[in-house]
Amino acid sequence: MNFTRFPRRPYLNGPTPIEAMPALSRALDSKVNLYIKRDDLLPGAAGGNKTRKLEFCIADALEKGADTIITCGAVQSNHCRLTAAWSAKEGLNCHLILEERVEGSYKKEASGNNFLFELLDVKSIDVVSCGSDMMAEMTKKAEALSAQGKTPYIIPGGASNAIGALGYAACAEETMNQLNTLGLAIEHIVVPSGSAGTHAGMVVGMTGMNTNIPVSGVNVSRTKDVQEEIVYTLAQELAAKLGIKAGVDRKDFVCFDQYVGPGYSIPTDSMVEAVKLFAKTEAILLDPVYSGKAAAGLIDLVRKGHFPEGSNVLFLHTGGSPALFAYLDTFRA
Numbered sequence: 001m002n003f004t005r006f007p008r009r010p011y012l013n014g015p016t017p018i019e020a021m022p023a024l025s026r027a028l029d030s031k032v033n034l035y036i037k038r039d040d041l042l043p044g045a046a047g048g049n050k051t052r053k054l055e056f057c058i059a060d061a062l063e064k065g066a067d068t069i070i071t072c073g074a075v076q077s078n079h080c081r082l083t084a085a086w087s088a089k090e091g092l093n094c095h096l097i098l099e100e101r102v103e104g105s106y107k108k109e110a111s112g113n114n115f116l117f118e119l120l121d122v123k124s125i126d127v128v129s130c131g132s133d134m135m136a137e138m139t140k141k142a143e144a145l146s147a148q149g150k151t152p153y154i155i156p157g158g159a160s161n162a163i164g165a166l167g168y169a170a171c172a173e174e175t176m177n178q179l180n181t182l183g184l185a186i187e188h189i190v191v192p193s194g195s196a197g198t199h200a201g202m203v204v205g206m207t208g209m210n211t212n213i214p215v216s217g218v219n220v221s222r223t224k225d226v227q228e229e230i231v232y233t234l235a236q237e238l239a240a241k242l243g244i245k246a247g248v249d250r251k252d253f254v255c256f257d258q259y260v261g262p263g264y265s266i267p268t269d270s271m272v273e274a275v276k277l278f279a280k281t282e283a284i285l286l287d288p289v290y291s292g293k294a295a296a297g298l299i300d301l302v303r304k305g306h307f308p309e310g311s312n313v314l315f316l317h318t319g320g321s322p323a324l325f326a327y328l329d330t331f332r333a
């Protein structure tokens with residue numbers, strides 16, 4: 001795959017590590033060999049997956065002459081934190097539209113990512129109610145800023161358009177290069193599936209390289225059918241952008257929705273167990289909303305014998321640990 005055709009800012013600092021998790025495999029009494037790709041260690045304030053997408057989105061914004069970035073997310077959005085971080089570093093103003101997906105969940109004084117928005121010098125935060133048309137809200141903001149003489153650029157939620165998803169097709173290539181160098185045959189990759197760019201990018205990248213390694217997504221909000229279609233639609237756009245002639249195959253888009261629980265960002269017992277288990281066995285910090293629920297899925301699939309004994313399974317850690325500090329009561333309860 002040729003990524004040099006697209007504007008890209010150099011935010012990465014080499015490949016993120018791939019590590020074995022023998023203590024976790026032992027704690028699960030499992031003969032599956034678990035590995036982890038540490039995208040939680042990506043550069044950008046407090047790490048996480050959005051840095052890969054923002055390399056492409058912010059480069060596009062700069063190429064278009066933008067001086068201001070507008071984006072959106074949930075009240076503890078990691079994507080908003082990282083967009084604010086890279087905007088600060090690039091000397092761009094950043095404005096956020098936050099969706100209160102759980103009524104009453106926005107607290108101006110909240111900790112976690114919310115506190116970091118402030119430190120990272122976000123210029124404005126508009127909070128809108130659940131189900132708002134986020135693109136319409138961002139467009140309204142862009143019009144107001146344009147009227148003040150600014151040149152705004154809108155990055156969609158999660159940077160999950162075909163531009164942002166390039167970052168995860170590139171991650172697939174990075175991962176495959178590492179596996180080839182290590183001589184490590186991975187049979188299955190598990191990723192969190194939210195706004196879909198990570199999942200779509202990984203499948204497109206793996207398909208584009210003919211790796212034959214399945215990538216499964218663990219949902220954080222939607223039902224299986226709805227999420228699979230969203231990921232597939234984005235993947236088709238991305239494959240076209242990358243010029244992958246054979247395109248992508250619908251059957252390669254598989255999501256698990258059993259680990260969402262009562263809804264987006266609402267804690268589940270299996271998420272709490274996963275976060276605690278990763279911390280005490282591998283000293284790896286997950287997050288309550290994305291990587292924690294995805295890890296709960298991974299753990300359950302291992303326990304259920306979904307992966308054959310002796311197989312090598314790679315979990316993509318997409319970051320998010322700052323949100324832990326907004327959930328202290330959940331973990332201490």
Ligand SMILES: Cc1ncc(COP(=O)(O)O)c(C=O)c1O
Binds near residue numbers: 049078192195319
């Ligand atoms: C920590 C973390 N992991 C995973 C995801 C999901 O990635 P995507 O939105 O690309 O599906 C997000 C999205 O915001 C996230 O913040």
